[in-house]
Amino acid sequence: MPPPDANETANDFLLREPLYAVLSEPRYRQRNLTAEAKREFFETGERYVSRVMALAERLTAGAIDRALEFGCGPGRVAIALARRCREVVAADVSDPVLHIARKFASENHAQSVRFVSVDELRGRDEVFDLVNCSLLLQRLDRDAGLAMLRDLLRRVKPGGVLALEFPFASRTSQVKGITRSLRRAVPLMNAAANVILGKKWDEPFMPATTYSIESVLRVLESARFRDAVVSLTEEPDLSTCVIVARAEPSAAPAVDAPQPVAAPEAGWIDARDIIAARSIEELNATAEVYFASLQDRTFQLAKPFSGLTETPAILLNLAVLLQCLHARPGQRVLDFGGGSGWLSRILTQLGLRAVVCDVSSTALEMAKETYERLPPIGDRPAPEFLHFDGRTLALPDASVDRIVCFDAFHHVPNPAEIIREFGRVLKPGGIAAFAEPGPEHSRSAQSQFEMRTYGVLESDVDVDAIWNAARASGFSELRLAVFNIPPFQVGLEAFRDMLAGGAAWVRWSDATRESLHNVRDFYLVKSGSEPLDSRDAAALKCNLEIGAVSRSSIAVTATNRGRGTWLPSSAGIGGVAIGCHLFDGSGALIRFDFARAPLDRACEPGDSVTVTLALGDIGSGARLVEVDCVSEGVSWFGPQGNRTVRVPIPA
Secondary structure: OOOOOHHHHHHHHHHHOOOOOOOOOHHHOOOOOOHHHHHHHHHHHHHHHHHHHHHHHOOOOOOOOEEEEEOOOOOHHHHHHHOOOOEEEEEEOOHHHHHHHHHHHHHOOOOOEEEEEHHHHHOOOOOEEEEEEEOOHHHOOHHHHHHHHHHHHOOEEEEEEEEEEEEEEEOOOHHHHHHHHHHHHOHHHHHHHHHHOOOOOOOOOOOOOOOOHHHHHHHHHHOOEEEEEEEEEOOOOEEEEEEEEEEOOOOOOOOOOOOOOOOOOOOOOOHHHHHHHOOHHHHHHHHHHHHHOOOOOHHHHOOOOOOOOOHHHHHHHHHHHHHHHOOOOOOEEEEEOOOOOHHHHHHHHOOOEEEEEEOOHHHHHHHHHHHHHOOOOOOOOOOEEEEOOOOOOOOOOOOEEEEEEEOOHHHOOOHHHHHHHHHHHEEEEEEEEEEEEOOOHHHOHHHHHHHHHHOOOOOOOOHHHHHHHHHOOOEEEEEEOOOOOOOOOOOHHHHHHHHOOOHHHHHHHHHHHHHHOOEEEEEEEEOOOOOOEOOOHHHOOEEEEEEEEOOOEEEEEEEEOOOOEEEOHHHOOOEEEEEEEEEEOOOOEEEEEEEEEEOOOOEOOOOEEEEEEEOOOOOOOOEEEEEEEEEOOOEEOHHHOOOOEEEEEOO
16 A cells, blocks of 8 residues: 555644654653653743743843744644743644644643634734744755745844744764655655654654754845844754844844745756765875876965965955964964965964975975975974874874964865864864855855866855864864955045944945855864963063163063063073163164073063173263063064163263
């Protein structure tokens, strides 16, 4: 006997298993259902509504009197809402399910709930203080789910609140994922699987479609919903997200009409198919073939100044990345996916100990060539070169201070695994900074060209998934940079208007939001603290006292008034010394960097150290010596806001 129509089967199943269809746990099946399990089921609705109300209170000062529960099922959430709102409208597509929900509402004394069909709701022009939709999107295809969301947003009154719960990540295996797809598409396959699993053969397959948090937020932004609060919950197989967002209070939501999804062009490549079809080793080999095939390395070696078209965007991203990095001279920085080493060379020039890391041996050879052809100026730390196997970094635990990933992480097929490695090799308080494209990178013409021509992976960048992996890998903070590529440009009058917070400011905000769809510059901070020392300008605070003075020397006592340790002079970069500038009797500068008295030990906050500053040959006539502290390779203390001391030296 063939299985019945899928819609009839789903409806019958909802009637047969009203609780299990919502929360798929064995204790909620009818054959297992006890009074205690039934009570626990409705308590989950209470906990969810308490969570939503707490988030909603952050966004609106108004009372939430009228609420809509869309896709109410047996009334789990609607009954909880009825205890907090004057009126609740609960809508569902199934009349028999609504009958069950009314029965449960009566049992729970929820008198303020009005149960209606979805068709009945569509016939009414009602708006609500709160619209809630819990775990309904996962039962729909993504396009249908987002279209439903756009329509649902029209039900939120100006200044009202939307609450949405949906799954955003699944940790099922690839084999299980394929099996689920077949069960969903082929009724006979689902019937066979049910028999194997000991279920009724006509039990429908209940999908658990995941949605990108960013795609949902974009729908909310387009509908002028602001101040979204996001709360995440980790489950063994499925991670869920609750978003509570407020509609703009000044006007009714202007929801964009659903955009038709264009069919993929012939030959269109899905980055996920590449990941599924190739091993890590095969993708590593693809990267090696790419670099080895370059007969002319000029473009790669000249980065970031390879061409006028791409250089401005690279430099803007680079500036943001360096600011995110919060690095100090002398720190060890891993340049992950360093390629030709152009970024590592810049890091070396800045006084950092760069480790160029790549899966391609040829790329590392090119990086060495970069250093040979463009050697850093001055005495700088020598770079290291590290071959990566695609899984494990050949570095000890807590052995690097910083990690940079510039336009490289979207080539990674196993991002969660690499984030774990980042967490392992970073020191406590260390930072991993990223400059990457956005969540639809794989669909761009350039990405399609790269994947089709070279076979390289051009994945989308999902910051939500990265943050989930990072939190599980010892990171405590995620920060995203907000900026424009290219910079927003205005005339003089518009600039003045922008500074005054006028219409130009609004246009800048819109331009920034549009720009940020295509870029993700962010950094992760590992849990723990990083000791502050004199390699950081924030630690350069001192008080100077002058003792005995002669034409050959000055006795100086320096007290560390900062929060960080002064490194001894022997430390090299960041080592502190007492120094001075030499002027003639009239105050004209003779020599800025005139003399040094090294510190032979570290100086902790609050400690003082006394040295004799030998002046040497200061020439004839009256002189003026300005005494200051200096952190070698970082800064003099005076330009950081410290008081220097000028000492007259008589003729």
